[in-house]
Amino acid sequence: MTYLFFFQYLAPSRIFISILIMLSVSGICFAQGYGSLRGNVVDSLNGEALPYANIILEGTERGATADLNGNFIIRGLTGGKTYTVNVSFLGYRTLTQEVKIxxxxxxxxxxxxxxxxxxxxxIEKIGEKYNRPNETDLGLQKINVRDIELLPKGVETDIFRSLQFVPGVQNTGDVSARYYVRGGGSNQNLVLLNGVSVYNPFHAFGLFSIIDPEMINALEFYKGGFTADYGGRLSSILNLVTKDGNKNRYGTSATISFLTGKASVEGPIPEGSFIFTGRKSLFRDILRKFINYKNAPFDFYDFSGKINFLSQNTKDLTKISISTFNSLDQIKNEDPLKADYEWINNIYSAYWFQEWEDVPIYSETSASLSSFTGEIKPNESEAKQRYNKVKDVSFLADITYVSESSDEIKVGMSIKSIKTETKFENLQGTRTNLSDNGLHLNIYAKYKLLRWEDFGVDIGTRVNVLTLAKNKGSVLEPRVNLTFRPLPTIAVKAAWGIYTQDLITLVNDNEIITIFEPWLITPDYLRIPEAIHYVLGMEINQIDNLTISGEAYYKFLKNTAEMNENKASSSDPDFVAGKGEAYGIEMLMNYNRDIIQLTLSYSLSWSYKEVNGWIYYPKYDTRHSVTSNLNINLGNGWQTSLSWFFNSGLPFTQIEGFYDKLYFDDLFFSGGLYGYYLPFTVLADKNLGRLPTYHRLDLGLTKQFILAFTKISLSVNVLNVYNRKNIFYFERDTGARVNMLPFMPTATLKVEL
Amino acid sequence: MKKLLITTGIFLSLLFVSCEEDFSPRSEFKERYILNCILRTDTAFQTATILRSYNVPGYDGYANTDDPFITAADFRIWQGDNVYKLRDSSIQRSDTSRYNTPIKFYYLKNFQPASNDSIAVRVVLNNGKKLFASTRIPSEIKFGLDSDKSLPPENKSTFIFTWQSEELFTYYLPRLRFFYEKKTDSTTTLMSKVVPIKFVQNGNQWEPVYPIISSNNKIIYQNSALDSAMAEISKGDPNKNNYKIFGANLELLVFDRNLTNYYSSINGFLDDFTIILNEPDYSNIEGGFGIFASYIKQNSGALIKKEYVESFGYKSGLTN
Structure with a gap:
């Protein structure tokens, strides 16, 4: 029994840790006589970091890609030699500079x-894109803010909606920015803003994300197989980094669209910069296209501010940022017989980045408070009272060492103190009142073995020392991500990992518009939800400017917290444990040449859920998905884009028949026989039917020009060019078809000083 | 460029003409059975209905005009060791816009269940299909000693009823009525006025708010609501002296858990924005749909002070 326990539980963990230690030691002890090159890449006009800029050492195979903060380091260079460094980035002049090492x-x-x-x-030639041959980036999409700017803007440029160009990311239609990654629920996606969790990243019931693209500098999106430095969610990580603000001069901009007005102000301060952006809903008419309740007095705003202090010299770099993000959505009715609604996000954070002098080490430390409050106040209406508050106080610290061999070691820890309060009444009138708090202490370590040109491994683990939930899940969350390049133009990649999530939401699978999805700590009667990802991929760079990549994945989910649809009394549990499974293949093609950018993606996928012994397709399961985007720079400030989306039908529950159901308005006057009977639909097995296919073509045309020192950008976009009647849902009682967005022209005007 | 335009045109044309697919939100029809029976403790005459599900060509259930009510089933109720068989009958239908046949129902005379009784039901249809269900009659509640006994209350702005129950998860529906007599030329009519808990302002209008089903074991009436209800008794009638006010009575319906769940599910309303496709269909009937449940009704009276009644110009029904 003891031996069995050892081999089942302890042995794999110890072997895994031993490998990590061996690799760490071998990476640190390396030959002398080599030098290193460290630096950062910024925009010359505003000093903003340029993430993913390419750094290539001419005449060598060596190079780097700048990280999210624009920083890079290249080690193991021959000492005493002068290298020619080529630095390039889309939309910028390539810079060549000589550096003596x-x-x-x-x-x-x-x-x-x-x-x-x-x-x-x-466009000028932008220089070669550097792809480190052994980069362990399976499942990772690096998206630059310029890529987002090129997409058709629609009503409002939306980062979440832009994710649908990534194969494996699914949404359920035009009327929601919620996204689903490889068969996982939307609550399994972590959204980080400057490293801080955002708990309700949506405006207007999920129609738009609260992240204003104007404030974002770069983002990383992991759709699976993510490495040990990220955790807390089962499916995906969206890491958004905001702009620092113009370090050289003061500037303002104002933008108006059919939905919002927004403004930003930025500029230098002694040893740093600042940026403040704000956005407010101005017009409600456009919302009528999205929601049923036409006259809702809808109002939302978001505000972000960031102040940075930067100290850099020829030896080290220190950056301290203090940032805030606040958003409010509300529907405040004057009529007391109608309910009021309010959703508030407040995020405050402090971040310290340090490049340490003369050592190839950098560290990141942050402290943050992220709170979300969502409340439905029924007033004198029949609406159910619902309230949720989550307060997350976090401290994160990590340190990264880059060895002479180019291997990287990263260790870190995170402490999260989370408090949740939840009160609500379900459709059957049963009340829930839950308050909980907990401490999550997590340490993680990973070793990125990059010493061999054609082979790279990122191996690490998270160790859950303390969990929010009392019923512990896996203590270790080991992760492996590897790349092997048998030929210079072909890379084979694989990833595997275990993921846990002890902060969950209560979501009703049957809702297609959800306005209340409370966050809760996994209750004692459930085990912590867990996922295992298996991913295999291939990347082909056979032709210049053309990259083709494919991934196959299998994801297994267990202990997922599913809403107990049978909850009939307060003593019944709100959740039941579920299981899930998802698998599929994804293809992505990128073509980038001069004035043309073309992206094509296809995914073939299956996903299943099992709850209370019933296996069914979740509402976001689609078999085939195709997205395409073509951008053409027409010159003279003209830019055009064309996007086409196709999804095979989403699942829905069919109608099996009808029966006359007994209703009674007032039991004082009626009851039993003396009530009245109205037709009611009998539903077939859940989600066995399929809606018709979805497809839509969007066009965009943007003109940028300068008028009296003012940069003006005018975009005209047409959504659903051929007015496809994509079904959103059909009404049960009438069979009436409710469609998504019709043909819709929109315009956006942006003025920058 | 010309080729590009032509290709784009052809592509778009194809998209325009290829938009409609075969799609049916319907699956194969299967016949289901529905039992409805809500037992009451304030009567010895209990009723029930049995129906079958039906199919219609489109999506409008109202298109069905074939009477789905079923008779001739073997319908029995168990109360402990006692078994009662329900008979079927029919009454004329007042609204014949959909079905022009009489309403078929089952009934049981001289059956008045009491609080805490456990009752079970079994129905065997002619085709052999069986339906089962059970319920327990809720316990009686006790009105609180801290309830106000007369109105309007002195030195406070609200009139309160409280009660206690042994049940853990019981829902209540209270209703306060003023009983009064209206005298016209030669007749005197006994009438009642339902009292709202308060009035809320909506623009220039004041809207009444009535109690809703809830698990609260207290109901609070604002004095202003009592005043308004009292004034509305004779609204538009200058002859206030024709009204004699007797007193107030709080009726309280106490639901069993099945009825609570069913009532909540048919009145299930979350908010104006949530869209739920698969509407909950609560049923405690094994083998079918519908409801087998019970409720009790209890009363608590309150005096209406003579000077208060007279302040409206009415006569008081109090003898003292």
């Missing part, structure tokens, strides 16, 4: 790239 020293360069004038006839 000293042995046993870290040479530092601070690179400023100049943006290309928007009125040039054609």
């Amino acid at each position: 000293d042995a046993d020293r870290i040479s530092v360069i601070r690179i400023q790239l100049s943006p290309i004038n928007i009125q040039l006839q054609a």
Whole structure:
């Protein structure tokens, strides 16, 4: 029994940790006589970091891609040699600079790239994109804010909606920005804003994300197989980093669309910069296209602010940022017989980034408070009272060491103190009143083995020392992500990992518009939800400017917290444990040449849920999904884009028949026989039917020009060009078809000073 | 460029003409059976109905005009060791817009269940299908000693009834009525006025708010609501002296758990925005749909002070 326990539980963990330690030691002890190059890449006009900029050392196979903060480090360079460094980035002039590398020293360069004038006839050659051959990036999409700007804007440019171009990401239609990744629920996606969790990242019932693209500098999206430095969710990670603000001059901008007005102000401060952005709903008419309740007095705003202090010299770099993000959505009725609604996010954080002098180490430390309050106040209406508050106080610290061999070691820890309060009444009138709090202490370590040019491994684990939920799940969450490049143009990649999530939401599977999805700590009667990801991928770069990649995945979910639809009394549990399974293949093609950017993606997927012994397709399960996007720079500040989306039908529950159901308005006057009977639908097995296919074509045309020192951008977009009648749902009692967005032209005007 | 335009045109044309697919939100029809029976303790005459489900060509259930009510089933009720058989009958239907046949129902005379009785039902249809259900009659509640006994209450702005129950999860529906007599030329009519708990302002209008089903074991009436209800008794009638006010009575319906769940599910309303496709269909009937449940009704009276009645110009029904 003891041996069995050892082999089942302890042995794999110890072997895994031993491997990590061995690799760490071997990485640190390396030959002397080499030098390193460290630096960062920023925009020459505003000093904003340029994430994912390409750094190539001419005449060598060496290079790097700047990280989310624009920083990079290249180690193991020959000491005493002068290297020619080419730095390039989409939309910027390639910069070439010579750097002498000293042995046993870290040479530092601070690179400023100049943006290309928007009125040039054609884009200049942007330089080669550097792809580290052994980059362990399976499942990772790096999206630059410029990529988002090129997409058709629709009513409002939306980062979440732009994710639907990533194969494996699914949404349930035009009327929701919620996304589902590889068969996982939307509450299994972590949204991080400057490293801080955002608990309700939506405006207007989920129609739009609260993240204003104007404030975002770059984002990373992990759709699975994510490495040990991320945790807390079962399916995906969206890591958004905001702009720092113009470090060189003061600037303002104002934008108006059919939905919102927004403004930003930014500029330098001593040893740093600041940026404040704000957005407010202005027009309600457009919402009528989305929601049933046409006259809702809808109002929302979001505000973000960030102040940065930067100290950099030829040896080290210190950056401290203090940021805030606040959003409010509300429906405040004057009529006391109608309910009021309010959703509030408040996020405050402090972040310290340090490049340490003369050592290839950098550290990141942050402290934050993220709170969300959602409340439905019934007033004198029949609406159910519902309230949820989550308060998350977090401290995170990690340190990364890059060895001479280019291997990286990262260790870190996170402490989260979370308090949740939840009060609500379900459709059957049963009340729930839950308050809980807990402490989550997690340490993680990973080793990124990059010493061999054609082979890379990112191996690590998270250790859940303390969990929010009392019923513990896996203590270890091991992760592996590897890349092998048998040929220079072909890479084979694989990833595996165990993931846990002890903060869950109560979501009704039957709702297609959800306005209340409370966050709760996994209750004592459930085990912590857990997922295992298996991913296998291939990337082909056979033709210049063309990248084709494919991934196959299998995801298994267990102990998922599913709403107990049979809850009839307060003593019944709100959740029951569920299981899930998802698998599929995904293809992505990117073509980037001069003035044309083309992206095509296809995914073939299956997903299932099992709750109370019933196996069914979740509402976001779609078999085939195709997205395409073509951007053409027409010159003279003209830019056009065309996007086409196709999804095979989503599941729905069919009608099996009808019966006359007994109703009674007032039992004082009636009851039993003396009530009245109205037709009621009898539903067939859950989600066995399929809605018709969805497809939609969007067009966008943008003109940028400068008028009296003012940069003006005018975008005209057409949603659903051929007015496809994509079904959203059909009404049970009438069979009436409710469609999604019709043909809809929109316009956006942006003015920058 | 010309080729590009032509290709784009052809592509868009194809999309325009290929939009409609075969799609049916219907699956194969299966016949289901529905039993409805709500037992009451304030009567010895209990009723029930049995129906079958039906199919219609479109999506409008009202299109069905074939009477789905079923008779001739073997319908029995168990109360402990006692078994009662229900008979079927029919009464004329007042609204014949959909079905022009009489309403078929089952009944049981001289059956008045009491609080805490456990009752079970078994129905065997002619085709052999069986339906089962059970319920327990809720316990009687006790009105609180801290309830106000007369109105309007002195030195406070609200009039309160409280009660206690042994049940853990019971829902209540209270109703307060003023009983009064209206005298016209030659007749005197006994009438009642339902009292709202309060009035709320909606623009220039004041809207009454009535009690709703809830698990609260207290009901609070604002004095202003009592005043308004009292004034409305004779609204538009200048002859206030024709009204004689007797007193107030709080009726309280106490639901069993099945009825609570059913009532909540048919009145299930979350908010104006949530869209739920698969509407909950609560039923405690094994083998079918419908409801087998019970409720009790209890009363508590309150005096209406003579000077208060007279302040409206009415006569008081109090003898003292």
